[in-house]
Amino acid sequence: MKPAVEIFPQTPHIDAMANTIVPPPWRIPESAVTPESVHRNRRRFLRDLGFGAAGTLALASAGNGYSQSAVPSTAAGTNAAGTGRYPARRNPDFDPKWKLSDEKTAATYNNYYEFSTQKDRVHRLVDGFVITPWPVEIYGLCEKPWKGDLNELIAEFGLEERIYRFRCVEAWAMIVPWTGFPLAKLLEKVVPKSDAKFVRFETVARPTQMPAYTRLVSNGYPLPYNEGLRIDEAMHPLTLVATGIYGKALPKQHGAPARLVVPWKYGYKSIKSIVKIELISRQPATLWETLAPDEYPFESNVNPTVPHPRWSQATERMIDTGDRVPTQPYNGYGEAVAKLYKKS
Ligand SMILES: Nc1nc2c(c(=O)[nH]1)N[C@H]1C(S)=C(S)[C@@H](COP(=O)(O)O)O[C@H]1N2
Numbered sequence: 001m002k003p004a005v006e007i008f009p010q011t012p013h014i015d016a017m018a019n020t021i022v023p024p025p026w027r028i029p030e031s032a033v034t035p036e037s038v039h040r041n042r043r044r045f046l047r048d049l050g051f052g053a054a055g056t057l058a059l060a061s062a063g064n065g066y067s068q069s070a071v072p073s074t075a076a077g078t079n080a081a082g083t084g085r086y087p088a089r090r091n092p093d094f095d096p097k098w099k100l101s102d103e104k105t106a107a108t109y110n111n112y113y114e115f116s117t118q119k120d121r122v123h124r125l126v127d128g129f130v131i132t133p134w135p136v137e138i139y140g141l142c143e144k145p146w147k148g149d150l151n152e153l154i155a156e157f158g159l160e161e162r163i164y165r166f167r168c169v170e171a172w173a174m175i176v177p178w179t180g181f182p183l184a185k186l187l188e189k190v191v192p193k194s195d196a197k198f199v200r201f202e203t204v205a206r207p208t209q210m211p212a213y214t215r216l217v218s219n220g221y222p223l224p225y226n227e228g229l230r231i232d233e234a235m236h237p238l239t240l241v242a243t244g245i246y247g248k249a250l251p252k253q254h255g256a257p258a259r260l261v262v263p264w265k266y267g268y269k270s271i272k273s274i275v276k277i278e279l280i281s282r283q284p285a286t287l288w289e290t291l292a293p294d295e296y297p298f299e300s301n302v303n304p305t306v307p308h309p310r311w312s313q314a315t316e317r318m319i320d321t322g323d324r325v326p327t328q329p330y331n332g333y334g335e336a337v338a339k340l341y342k343k344s
Pocket residue numbers: 106109110111112113114167168169203225253254255266267268269270271272273
């Protein structure tokens with residue numbers, strides 16, 4: 001494998017045609033294309049050669065590229081999920097040298113409809129949302145259904161940091177460092193049965209702590225918020241359960257204490273504050289697809305050539321700088337995921 005510095009261009013290049021900044025193509029790391037078993041063997045091989053903990057430490061001490069102070073974390077003074085584990089070691093396979101979006105802009109420009117449909121208000125309405133303890137349930141078509149606290153999963157799987165592009169269907173985008181663990185680890189733990197073809201996720205229902213909840217229900221929103229993925233999408237190494245962002249526990253407006261991040265799909269697939277995960281045989285009806293199937297279909301892969309019925313998806317606006325950049329197929333992750341959608 002080539003070293004990360006060679007794989008990732010250091011700076012975005014300027015598109016000569018328009019006044020747009022084109023992000024460099026993201027090179028897919030070996031970990032996202034190699035079966036996990038091969039990966040494990042390679043790790044063992046490196047360890048046998050003496051590249052174990054020492055190499056890990058050297059990477060952890062490198063600068064992380066963001067400051068630690070801009071936005072208060074939910075972990076401050078509490079026993080929120082994963083306290084003491086932030087910042088987690090950055091996975092060198094997911095360290096493309098892109099300029100990160102401004103942390104404070106990301107934390108004050110949120111879609112979390114249960115609190116408010118106005119992005120700049122969500123962060124001011126989350127204080128009363130209780131996230132400790134956080135029972136999680138994973139059940140349905142699996143050999144070993146599991147029920148427990150999120151902290152047990154974090155202790156079992158550990159946490160890593162990854163820099164991902166994130167693209168909302170509304171044509172805004174950001175580049176952020178998430179902390180979390182691959183969803184595949186959790187799914188492997190419960191051992192899916194062969195008829196488990198889809199995974200359904202559900203956000204916690206807290207009408208008394210979520211100021212817009214009751215109004216949304218009266219307006220016909222089928223809450224609790226829910227989403228779904230095909231099992232192969234859910235098992236893909238890019239699919240992350242995020243518990244942190246910018247080196248600390250997730251602020252509540254970002255979906256504390258645990259949310260999904262599916263970087264090649266529009267943002268609404270990345271469901272927040274998850275309490276239930278169900279393995280099922282048929283494609284589930286999801287919240288946004290139920291409300292407007294032609295605008296928010298189940299698959300929802302980022303695609304510049306398929307316009308939303310009410311706007312173009314050809315370009316996107318970076319939330320902090322306002323730069324307009326071309327939308328990339330699969331949000332830049334095609335090399336890793338396009339194969340999932342090849343018709344056989
Ligand atoms: N429960 C829940 N999850 C949700 C949403 C929501 O309204 N409720 N909004 C989605 C949408 S449309 C986007 S773009 C992302 C926004 O995540 P962010 O606020 O952390 O940037 O969360 C997604 N997850």
